[in-house]
Amino acid sequence: MRKFVTVYSVLALLFCLQIVFGTDVMAAVTESTGGLSAADGLTELWNFTGFANLHGSYSNLIMIAVGLFFIFLAVKYDYEPLLLIPIGTGILLGNIPFSEGYKIGIYEQGSVLNYLYFGVEQGIYPPLIFLGIGAMTDFSSLISNPKLMILGAAAQIGIFATFLGASAIGFTPQEAGAIGIIGGADGPTAIFLSSKLAPHLMGAIAIAAYSYMALVPVIQPPIMRLIIPKKERAIKMKPPRAVSKTEKIMFPLIALLLTTFISPSALPLLGMLFFGNLLKESGVTERLADTARNSLINIVTILLGVTVGASTQANVFLTTDSLKIFGLGALSFVVATAGGLLFARFLNVFVNKDNKINPLIGAAGVSAVPDSARVVQMEGLKTDPNNHLLMHAMAPNVSGVIGSAVAAGIMLSFLMK
Amino acid sequence: MTLLFVDSSTWTITLLGWAIVFCALLFLVGIFLTVPKILKWVTNRKIKVVENGQEVVKDINDISGETNAVIATALHLFLNEQHDDESNVITIKQVWKRYSPWSSKLYGMTNYGFPHNVSKQNRYARK
Structure with a gap:
């Protein structure tokens, strides 16, 4: 549990650093430490996370908010729940930022979502x-x-x-x-x-x-x-x-x-x-x-x-x-x-x-x-x-x-x- | 040619498209106004009642929904009552169970304090 908290604290810190100083600071940190394996690993891990793949653009977050709003409408006001819950969840799935080329996204050939989207x-x-x-x-x-x-x-x-x-x-x-x-x-x-x-x-x-x-x-x-x-x-x-x-x-x-x-x-x-x-x-x-x-x-x-x-x-x-x-x-x-x-x-x-x-x-x-x-x-x-x-x-x-x-x-x- | 910001082909698609939708549904309306009449004619041809030596066609198609509901309810009630009348005999079969210690009340799990209490009770009962 402690390890888990430590790793996520480091990730959260890195995310905050990125927000405060911009993305260049990450590269600078890696370079200044002389390519330490732990830092490299963390950077690699960071690059795969959704936080890093936001690329400073918050449009995905807006869409996630829209998805959550759809789910809220369905649950709270019973507006077409059979449609809005799957669509709202789909919006969440489609807007998690990810590294392209790993067959994850709906528009990537060969991904599971792409097969369903067929x-x-x-x-x-x-x-x-x-x-x-x-x-x-x-x-x-x-x-x-x-x-x-x-x-x-x-x-x-x-x-x-x-x-x-x-x-x-x-x-x-x-x-x-x-x-x-x-x-x-x-x-x-x-x-x-x-x-x-x-x-x-x-x-x-x-x-x-x-x-x-x-x-x-x-x-x-x-x-x-x-x-x-x-x-x-x-x-x-x-x-x-x-x-x-x-x-x-x-x-x-x-x-x-x-x-x-x-x-x-x-x-x-x-x-x-x-x-x-x-x-x-x-x-x-x-x-x-x-x-x-x-x-x-x-x-x-x-x-x-x-x-x-x-x-x-x-x-x-x-x-x-x-x-x-x-x-x-x-x-x-x-x-x-x-x-x-x-x-x-x-x-x-x-x-x-x-x-x-x-x-x-x-x-x-x-x-x-x-x-x-x-x-x-x-x-x-x-x-x-x-x-x-x-x-x-x-x-x-x-x-x-x-x-x-x-x-x-x-x-x-x-x-x- | 452009008319109201839109070229003529767009207007053509709009007007023609809507007209075709209208025609398709109007055609269906026509058919489904005719079909009941044909069915009525066919049914009436089959149902001929002889009254005073003359064949008379009874129109059974103009029965209102309420009448149908009343007939259906009456039939439902009649058939249900008929079923109840049929089964007026109550049969009680004696259930014979062979003794087994597994189903014994004496050795039951809820019989707390057995055999001590039981023997005590029996003792008091005898007195």
Whole structure:
């Protein structure tokens, strides 16, 4: 124990010396002692430590603080803990300073993290996540009232508006396309598209997408209250009709064929989404559906979260581009939410009095399953404690997932070189 | 050509992209508004009831969710009660255990003070 304390006291002293006198003093100490083996050993050890590899730059420490903040948000406020804890820990892992060339870092060929990152780089994890989402999602609210699917399309304006905005401030079309998908409020889709179009921006895009998804309960309610008058927020909708098993089985098959024929580039995402749903609804593959929605999605979420977090090494992440991406991401969420809400109000113009829809559910079109639907439910209850909108909001919510995947496919078709 | 800081191809992608997303989902809306009608027609074709010598099609598709819930609850209760009625006979089997010192109360671990106390108690009991 005493030896342990001594060694760390010496290291701490050396670190303080470096801070006070600068890095040159270390070389001077070694030279003045005439190359003593103990000092050499300590210097060698020092050079391998994270303290020495900070190189006087504290950007890594800033990122570590960000990682800790994510973990704090998840633990204290329960904001998307399943995502923020792996991502926050990944940020810590990715920002420990190290000597390059020893297969440690995520961007070093052959390192363990690099192997795990392969699934992100090549877009393997997002379709697997979609498989689990498909096996979890109940599309019956969508099937019972298909008109609400249009709200999911309306909210995708966030993607295209952000694409325009990113192009206007100087990003290349590929980068702008990858940034735009943040407006889809769908983490796996954002990672999938950015891995194809702008791999160098993937860390910033994924972090922005997941952060804003976690902040949906903070971002959306003020926009809802601003755009929708109280009278319309209190509209009660008809309960959804019962959906037969045949319809539930037909939905993934028809939707798979139709959407992938329109946008084949989204095949990995939509294919897996509807495949997962078919596993669930067919009723004869319960074991596979169970694996997809539990074990598989949990494993992939862990790997995806940690590696995306670790990809935010300070030297590639802390740039002005990242700041711009964060700004555009916030804007895209606002535009997408407003787009969904306004379109819901617009739809009400053409609907008869008995079938009016509560425009609040338009906000759920941004995807972010199931958070945005939950926010709609909460806002509905605030206006009228007897008005339960969750089931109705799930329809635009899941159609938002389909819409954002189709939009990603379209972006890929237009922008993939 | 540049329009509002952005070149024409960006505008094309934006407008066309959004329009395609809309069309794809509108197409799905159309299909899923039609599918229930087809299914209803197919079901109604199968279910024909003869009333007063004439075939009458009973529409069973317009049953509301509440009605379904009531039917399901009634069925659930009925089947559960049926199960309870069936098993009204209570059978008690006599459990026969062979004596073993391992299961003996007399030699049990919780029987502190054995054999001294036991013998004392027995002695007092006899008195």
